[in-house]
Amino acid sequence: MVDYRRDIPLAITFIIGVIAVLDYYTTFESISNTFTVIKNWGVVLQAFALGLGAINLLRVHGRRISEKRDGWYFSVWLLAMMFIFIIVGLMTGKYEAGATYSWLYNAIYLPLGATMYSSLAFYMAYGSYKVLRARNFEAGLLFITAVLVIIGNTPIFPAMFPSLFSLREWIFGPIVGGAYRGIRIGVGMGAVVLGIRTLVGLETGYLGRR
Amino acid sequence: MTLVLISMIIPALNPLGLPLMVGSMSKAWYNTIDEAPEGSVILFDIGFGSGGYPSLGPGTIAAFHQMFENGHKIIMMATALEGSMMYPLIMASVKPEQNYDAVYGEDWMFFGYIAGGQTAMAGILGDIRALTSTDFEGNDVDTLPIMDGVNSADDFDIVAYVTTSGDTSEGWVYQAYSQYNRPVLGGMLSMMTTSMKPYYDTGQILGLMDGIKGAADLEFLTGHPGDAIISSDILSFSQTLVLIFIALGNIAYWMQKKGGS
Numbered sequence: 001m002v003d004y005r006r007d008i009p010l011a012i013t014f015i016i017g018v019i020a021v022l023d024y025y026t027t028f029e030s031i032s033n034t035f036t037v038i039k040n041w042g043v044v045l046q047a048f049a050l051g052l053g054a055i056n057l058l059r060v061h062g063r064r065i066s067e068k069r070d071g072w073y074f075s076v077w078l079l080a081m082m083f084i085f086i087i088v089g090l091m092t093g094k095y096e097a098g099a100t101y102s103w104l105y106n107a108i109y110l111p112l113g114a115t116m117y118s119s120l121a122f123y124m125a126y127g128s129y130k131v132l133r134a135r136n137f138e139a140g141l142l143f144i145t146a147v148l149v150i151i152g153n154t155p156i157f158p159a160m161f162p163s164l165f166s167l168r169e170w171i172f173g174p175i176v177g178g179a180y181r182g183i184r185i186g187v188g189m190g191a192v193v194l195g196i197r198t199l200v201g202l203e204t205g206y207l208g209r210r
Numbered sequence: 211m212t213l214v215l216i217s218m219i220i221p222a223l224n225p226l227g228l229p230l231m232v233g234s235m236s237k238a239w240y241n242t243i244d245e246a247p248e249g250s251v252i253l254f255d256i257g258f259g260s261g262g263y264p265s266l267g268p269g270t271i272a273a274f275h276q277m278f279e280n281g282h283k284i285i286m287m288a289t290a291l292e293g294s295m296m297y298p299l300i301m302a303s304v305k306p307e308q309n310y311d312a313v314y315g316e317d318w319m320f321f322g323y324i325a326g327g328q329t330a331m332a333g334i335l336g337d338i339r340a341l342t343s344t345d346f347e348g349n350d351v352d353t354l355p356i357m358d359g360v361n362s363a364d365d366f367d368i369v370a371y372v373t374t375s376g377d378t379s380e381g382w383v384y385q386a387y388s389q390y391n392r393p394v395l396g397g398m399l400s401m402m403t404t405s406m407k408p409y410y411d412t413g414q415i416l417g418l419m420d421g422i423k424g425a426a427d428l429e430f431l432t433g434h435p436g437d438a439i440i441s442s443d444i445l446s447f448s449q450t451l452v453l454i455f456i457a458l459g460n461i462a463y464w465m466q467k468k469g470g471s
Contacts, residue, residue, distance in 0.1 A: 024389065036340050039333045043341065047325035050291070105260075105295050113260025113292075121448065125214045129455040133463045143460070150453055153400070155423060156446040159229035169234070177408050184408065 010201040017199040057082065081108075145171060217451045221443035228443050235410060236427035239395050239417025240276065242368065248281040250367035251360055253334070255382065256300070257373025259292025262399065267296070268438035269397055269425030270372045271303045276432045278310040278317070283356050285366075287321040289330055289378050294323045294346065303436075315354040322346035327377055331385040335363040335392075363390035372397035372419065379406055387414045397424065 016038055022028070023035040061075035085104060092098025132147070134140035151157050152168025197203040221228075246252075254277075258266050277284050288294050297320055306312035321342060324330040333341040338361050343351055351357050359365060369386040371394075373379050379398050386392040393416050396406055400421030409415045419428055422445060425438035 032336075036333075036337050039329055039336060040341055042329040043324060043326040043333055046327070046329060050325065102295070102298065106299070110260040110263065110295075110299075114264050117261040118264065121218075122211050122214055125448070125452050125455065126211065128452050129459045132456045133460050135463070143456075147453065147456065150449055150456075153423065154446050154449040154453075155230040155426065155442040156228045156450070158231040162231060165231055165233070172404065172407055173411065176404055177411055180405060181408050 006204070006207065009207055010204070013206075014199055014201065017195070054082065054086075145175075213451060214448060217447040218444050221447050222440065225440045226443050228446050230423075230426055230430065230439070230442050232427045232430060233420070233424065235407075235418035235420060236424045237417075237431065238410075239273075239397075239419050239424075240428060240431040242393065242395055242416045243273070243276050243280060243282070246280070246282065246367060249283060251283045251285065251356075251365060252277060252368045252370055253366045253386075254284050254286045255331075255369075255371035255373065255378070256286060256288045256293035256296050257290045257371050257375060257378045258296065259290050259374070260295075262374035263296060263299070264437075264441075265399055265422045266372045266374065266397060266419075266425065267300065268422075268436045268441070269419045269428050270296075270300055271436060272425065272428040272432045272434050272438070273370070273372070273397070273419070274300065274304045274306070275309075275434045276428075278304065278306050278312055279432075284318040285321070285356065285360065286318065287330075287334060288323045289327060289371075289381075290373065290375070291323060297322075297346070315349065316356055319354050319356050320346040328381040328385055331381055332389075335366075335369075335385055335390055337362055363392055366392055368393050368395060370395040370397075374399055374402075376402060376405060380409075383409050383414050395419075400424075 019031060019035050019038065022031045058079065061079050064075040065072050065079075085101070088098070088101050088104060092101050128146070128150075132143050134143045148164075149168055149171055152164050152171075158165035158168070194203060198206070243252075254273075256270065274284070286297065288297065290296075306318060307314075310317075312318060321334070322345070324334065324342070326333070330341075338357075339351060345351060345354065363369075363386065369382060369392045371378065371382050373396075379396055379402060382394055382396065387394050394414065395417045396409075396415045397419035398406060398421070400423060403418065403420040406415065406418060410418050419425060422438055422441045426442040429436050429438045
């Protein structure tokens with residue numbers, strides 16, 4: 001018995017996956033042209049996903065407002081700003097951002113976004129103070145390495161003592177690079193296995209809850 | 211936290227011009243652009259938004275100054291949603307028409323945001339005209355002189371990107387280097403340097419601009435000092451303060467432990 005809700009998506013995944021793999025390893029023009037069409041459709045689908053995300057935001061925060069959950073006023077603010085940006089953006093033409101939209105973005109969103117990232121500096125300073133303590137041998141190793149890397153990353157110290165920069169480079173090179181390569185090889189092998197399992201239909205998590 | 215804030219405000223208001231040492235990865239980025247023949251076609255991805263602009267914006271501006279000075283052709287795109295809003299900010303600082311007599315459509319052009327991450331990268335490296343027929347301003351791609359003879363990865367001499375996303379950063383290596391063997395230059399946040407340096411060590415990425423430090427290096431090398439060099443003073447002050455905090459924290463911990471025992 002064919003389960004259409006499961007078997008058709010699995011078949012589509014298999015066919016497109018095989019075309020993608022063949023496009024990488026072969027030079028047949030028909031495969032290349034077919035995959036070009038698939039890639040372009042992928043771009044269109046992901047663009048539609050953005051719109052779907054906006055609709056989902058409306059649904060989730062609309063429910064928070066209607067049920068008056070904790071912090072529902074933040075949801076009002078979020079939806080208000082979302083609609084302001086959408087309406088102003090759509091009003092200012094198809095291709096240009098427009099002076100009003102640019103002002104809204106540069107005056108509101110840009111400083112807020114920059115502030116969110118910048119606030120990390122304070123958390124990292126406090127975290128360094130709390131975490132980097134030589135309580136035992138392993139913590140001591142972490143402490144010494146972290147201090148050497150911070151000193152190497154601070155512009156003024158390597159400028160005065162170039163050997164500090166070489167030390168940082170050495171830590172990043174054989175030690176961190178070697179460890180990270182091991183992790184990436186493991187991740188890569190896992191990705192290959194996951195890809196093969198997805199192609200043959202053993203992994204169905206992407207089909208959603210059933 | 212107040213001390214950290216003060217350590218950032220003082221050099222921001224009164225730049226001290228503290229010395230900095232140019233890193234080898236930034237130097238490699240600079241040399242790659244400098245040694246490319248005049249008129250080389252560079253695909254440049256603006257892969258960051260408002261959060262990454264303070265760190266990566268200055269470096270991107272310095273990179274564009276160097277590319278325009280060297281007479282390269284720059285085809286820009288954005289894999290980040292906010293990249294289209296970063297483009298006018300960056301161009302307002304670079305002023306290519308005024309500073310370099312550059313003409314839009316002949317010396318540079320911008321595709322705008324292309325959705326899809328690695329799908330977008332694969333699309334633009336595979337067949338540009340199948341992916342999009344217009345640029346960011348609605349001009350037909352075939353009417354732009356810069357796009358003459360440019361349609362896929364083989365027509366790009368260098369692929370460069372600046373991004374805050376790990377997926378984008380590694381994605382360009384997978385799509386541009388692994389599949390088409392294109393020279394790749396990468397710019398990213400400092401915290402991503404650890405994950406991208408192995409690609410630099412193996413030659414898959416020819417140059418790395420790592421965060422604000424890399425941006426300051428590029429500003430120094432290109433002779434266009436800006437916000438990044440000012441920020442390197444802030445970096446020196448604040449990180450020195452963090453080192454002092456770490457030392458004080460350890461001294462307090464050991465004194466407490468000694469007192470307890």
